[in-house]
Amino acid sequence: MTNYKFIQIIKQLLGKKYLAAVVFLCLQCAVLNSQNKNEIKVVFQPFFGSYPLILDSTYVFENGQIEFSTLKFYISNLQFLKNEKIVFKESNSFHLFDASNIKSQNFTFTIPKGLLFTELNFNFGIDSLTNTSGAMGGDLDPTKGMYWTWQSGYVNFKIEGTSSLCNNKRKEFQFHLGGYQFPFSALQKISLDVESKNTLVIYVDVKKIMETFNLSSIDHIMSPSSEAVRLSYLISQCFSLK
Amino acid sequence: MKVLKYIFFIVISLSFAQHDDLFITPKNWPKPVYNFTNNALTKSKVELGRVLFYDPILSKDNTISCASCHSPFSAFTHIDHALSHGIHDSIGARNSPALINLAWQKTFMWDGAINNLDMQALAPITHKAEMANDIKSLVQKLNTIKLYKHLFKDAFGDSIATGEKTLKAISQFLLTLISSNAKYDRVMKKQEIFTSQEINGYRLFQKHCNTCHKEPLFTTNDFANNGLSIDTLLNDYGRFIITKNPSDSLKFKIPTLRNIEFTFPYMHDGRFKKLSQVMTHYTSQIQSSKTLASELKQKITLTSNEKVDIIAFLITLSDREFVFDKRFADPYIKYN
Numbered sequence: 001m002t003n004y005k006f007i008q009i010i011k012q013l014l015g016k017k018y019l020a021a022v023v024f025l026c027l028q029c030a031v032l033n034s035q036n037k038n039e040i041k042v043v044f045q046p047f048f049g050s051y052p053l054i055l056d057s058t059y060v061f062e063n064g065q066i067e068f069s070t071l072k073f074y075i076s077n078l079q080f081l082k083n084e085k086i087v088f089k090e091s092n093s094f095h096l097f098d099a100s101n102i103k104s105q106n107f108t109f110t111i112p113k114g115l116l117f118t119e120l121n122f123n124f125g126i127d128s129l130t131n132t133s134g135a136m137g138g139d140l141d142p143t144k145g146m147y148w149t150w151q152s153g154y155v156n157f158k159i160e161g162t163s164s165l166c167n168n169k170r171k172e173f174q175f176h177l178g179g180y181q182f183p184f185s186a187l188q189k190i191s192l193d194v195e196s197k198n199t200l201v202i203y204v205d206v207k208k209i210m211e212t213f214n215l216s217s218i219d220h221i222m223s224p225s226s227e228a229v230r231l232s233y234l235i236s237q238c239f240s241l242k
Numbered sequence: 243m244k245v246l247k248y249i250f251f252i253v254i255s256l257s258f259a260q261h262d263d264l265f266i267t268p269k270n271w272p273k274p275v276y277n278f279t280n281n282a283l284t285k286s287k288v289e290l291g292r293v294l295f296y297d298p299i300l301s302k303d304n305t306i307s308c309a310s311c312h313s314p315f316s317a318f319t320h321i322d323h324a325l326s327h328g329i330h331d332s333i334g335a336r337n338s339p340a341l342i343n344l345a346w347q348k349t350f351m352w353d354g355a356i357n358n359l360d361m362q363a364l365a366p367i368t369h370k371a372e373m374a375n376d377i378k379s380l381v382q383k384l385n386t387i388k389l390y391k392h393l394f395k396d397a398f399g400d401s402i403a404t405g406e407k408t409l410k411a412i413s414q415f416l417l418t419l420i421s422s423n424a425k426y427d428r429v430m431k432k433q434e435i436f437t438s439q440e441i442n443g444y445r446l447f448q449k450h451c452n453t454c455h456k457e458p459l460f461t462t463n464d465f466a467n468n469g470l471s472i473d474t475l476l477n478d479y480g481r482f483i484i485t486k487n488p489s490d491s492l493k494f495k496i497p498t499l500r501n502i503e504f505t506f507p508y509m510h511d512g513r514f515k516k517l518s519q520v521m522t523h524y525t526s527q528i529q530s531s532k533t534l535a536s537e538l539k540q541k542i543t544l545t546s547n548e549k550v551d552i553i554a555f556l557i558t559l560s561d562r563e564f565v566f567d568k569r570f571a572d573p574y575i576k577y578n
Contacts, residue, residue, distance in 0.1 A: 134280055134360035135409035142364055143378040143405035149368035151484060152357035181485070225486070 040109045041199045042078070042120070044097050045242065046071060049207040055099055061210060064164035071099035071206065072146060073157040074126050074139075078109070080117035087117055094126070096139040096146060116196045124236045125156030125187040128180040151223065154178055156186055157235060159206075165215040173215055177232050179224025186229050188236035201242040208238040264288055265345070268422035269431075271458055274345040276359055276417060281410045283417065286396040289573070291415030293393060294408065296572045300366075300380060301373035308366065308412075311338045314570050317501035317561075318342065318419065335476065337512035340505040342498055342564075345417045348463045352494045352510040353480045363412045377405045384408065389575065421500050421564035422458075429558070430458075436558065442548070443555025450524070450542050451552075454496045454535070460559065465493040466535045469528035473511055480510070491533050503560045517556060521549040 046053035058067050075095045080088040088111045098104040126140075131153050135142065146155045156178040162171045179186045194200050212234040221228055264283040267274060294300065298307045312318040318341035336352055350356035356365065366372040367380060384390045384403040395401040397411060428434040436444060447455075456462045465481045472478075472492065481490035494510050508514040514523065525542050528534070544552070564570075 132357045134277065134358040134413070135406045137404055137406040141405040142361075142409065143381050145376075145378065147361070147364065149364040149377075151355040152361045184486075 036113050037110045038113045038115065039198065040080075040111055042107045042109070043199065043201045044075070044105050044204055045201055046099055046105075046204045046206050049205070053099060053204075053206050059207075061163065061207070062165060066161060066163040066165070066210065068099070068159065068161040068206070070158055070160040071097075072155075073097050073124065074146065074154065075107075076123045076126055076130075077121075078107070079121040080109075080111065080115070081119040081121060082117045084119070087115055088112070093122075094130070094139050096144055118193065118196075119191060120194045120200060121189065121191045123187055124190050124239070125178065125232065126154040126180070127187060128185065130154075131180040148176075148178070148223070153180055153224065156232065159209070163215050166219045167216055168219055172219065173213070174220040174222065175213065175231070176222050177228045177235070179228055181224065184224040184226060184229055186224065186232040188232050190236050190239050192239065192241050194241060203240050203242040205238045205240070209235050212238075264418060265420070268420070268427070268458070271422070272346065275348050275463075276345040276413075281360070281413060283414050284397070286393070287398070287411050287414045288418055290393045290397045291411040291413065292570075293389075293573055293575050294412050295415050296574075299383060299387075300363075300375065302375040302379075306373055308363070309572065311366075311372075312341050314567075314572075315504070315565055316340070317421070317504045317565055319505045336478070336510050337507060339495075339497060340501060341416060341419050342421045342500050343459055344419060346459050346463070347461075349495070353482075353484050354465060354495060355484050359416060360409045360413045362416075363409055377408070381405055381408060419564075419570060421561040423563050424500065424561040425558040426555075427458075427561075437554070439551050439554045440558055443551035443553070444558075446544065446548055446552050447555050450537075450544075453537050455499050460499040461496045464496055465490065466496055467492045467494075467531065467533040468496075468524075469530070469534055469538050470509060470513070470523070471527070471529040473513070476511060478510065489533060492531060493533060499556060500559045501561055501564065503557050504565060517553045518549065521552060525549070 048059045051059065053068065053071070055068050055071070058065050060066075073096075075097060076093055078090045078093045078095075079086050088109070090109055095107050096104055130136070130140070140154075146158065147153070148155060155176045158176050160172070160174045163173055164171060166173050177186055192202065212231060218227075221231070264285065265274075265278075295308045295312075298304045298310075300307060319338050339352070344350075344359055347359070348354075350359065350362050351365070356362050364377055367375050367377055381403050384394075390403060391401040394403050394407065398407050425434060425436075429436050454462060454464070454466055454468070467480075470492075479491050481493040481495075482488065484490075502508075502517065506515055506517075508517075508520055514520050521544070524538070525544050528538050528541070530539070
């Protein structure tokens with residue numbers, strides 16, 4: 001018997017009445033569940049020093065000026081901990097932060113009511129298993145522009161713009177950091193002490209990030225390398241609780 | 243109610259279950275490397291992949307399809323060019339490989355730059371010298387075409403194309419390209435017999451070639467330096483480009499030898515047109531270097547008859563059924 005025929009028979013057996021009952025039950029479960037849950041919002045806010053970062057605006061930087069056209073990065077595997085034990089873990093946890101899309105900067109989690117935590121852990125970038133597991137959807141869809149095409153792997157962090165400090169003709173800089181294969185694995189773990197509040201705001205200091213680069217000598221990195229790993233570590237130090 | 247839940251579960255899992263007739267692991271072959279649990283083959287997804295493979299819509303100006311460089315009649319390689327345009331900007335051009343038994347392959351490209359078959363199509367779609375498109379614009383284009391709305395709906399139950407679905411469908415078609423019915427296979431199944439020349443070729447092959455071009459896939463999936471001299475115009479260091487590890491310098495993917503009769507020219511840069519030139523390479527042109535494979539450090543000595551015998555054996559790897567298989571041919575589906 002083919003799968004198709006089998007499905008047809010089961011469909012007939014089930015009928016519409018049962019279906020309605022099941023849908024009703026599911027809805028009821030959902031309502032019951034939501035009463036014991038708490039919504040936690042994690043917000044990533046990009047700043048340039050003390051100013052909110054706005055794409056295509058000009059900022060004073062070192063002895064010159066700087067402007068950003070793109071800032072995108074992956075946050076994955078979010079976990080809430082208390083006394084170093086995981087108390088809540090988001091499943092299928094992959095988020096693409098995009099400075100041009102406000103919606104991508106807030107993530108909401110539903111955790112059990114009354115759950116206390118003291119620490120928020122997440123990865124800055126995409127783990128190696130995910131990097132080798134083929135095509136994926138949602139924030140991991142290659143149409144998001146965060147997948148290298150000529151060599152497999154996700155770009156963990158992308159920053160692009162112009163600065164008077166760059167030594168190329170068009171004054172452009174472009175950093176695409178990533179890489180999952182030994183010895184160029186760029187993935188970083190970030191761990192922040194937090195209070196059990198309903199909204200956690202994480203400050204991303206892009207000025208500090210730019211200070212880790214030396215724009216006058218290197219204005220682009222476009223593939224996995226030891227330099228990409230070093231910079232990824234330094235960038236991971238630019239996330240802090242507001 | 244519990245029973246119902248289970249029945250639902252069964253129905254759901256069955257509707258995603260693989261159609262067994264689309265992918266059969268030939269007898270005595272190893273298990274495929276591709277992880278089908280994330281992308282179980284179905285007839286309509288394979289069909290969508292086939293239409294995409296033959297559709298020039300994949301290129302920016304609608305002129306080049308995958309099949310332009312991977313033609314079925316040459317076991318999915320590029321027949322008329324020694325060198326297809328290279329995938330990388332920084333290094334020279336490369337010969338387009340045959341697409342055979344990809345479900346058993348761990349990495350793709352001559353240097354293993356691609357880690358999963360799903361991600362392979364991104365390279366030609368994006369490359370300036372090839373299709374000069376990008377996956378985002380391609381998906382947007384697909385979403386405006388009636389035919390594709392139908393095909394995506396049939397395949398995924400939703401007419402909206404995404405990058406993930408497009409890539410998975412192309413993979414599905416590529417995974418069905420199995421070649422396992424050459425004379426060699428029929429001899430192994432005791433349905434036919436080798437000529438005495440082929441027997442001698444097979445014996446010599448097992449002695450000199452089988453460590454790398456290992457049966458039954460005729461590759462170990464590994465990388466090796468088989469002693470080709472470096473082309474100073476192309477300066478292609480192979481696997482080293484990816485790992486940046488000096489011990490990988492000049493190593494290239496060991497290609498399958500199935501259908502080798504049809505897949506000329508040979509090697510990563512297509513430098514040899516004929517199998518006789520390949521035999522001359524292995525017997526008298528091996529270039530010594532730090533990373534040269536240990537098997538090839540000692541000179542292989544073969545008489546001219548013995549070389550001809552090995553070639554006679556290699557020709558028993560030709561699978562005409564594969565090359566002319568209607569399921570793999572251009573579906574000639576037109577849209578407007």
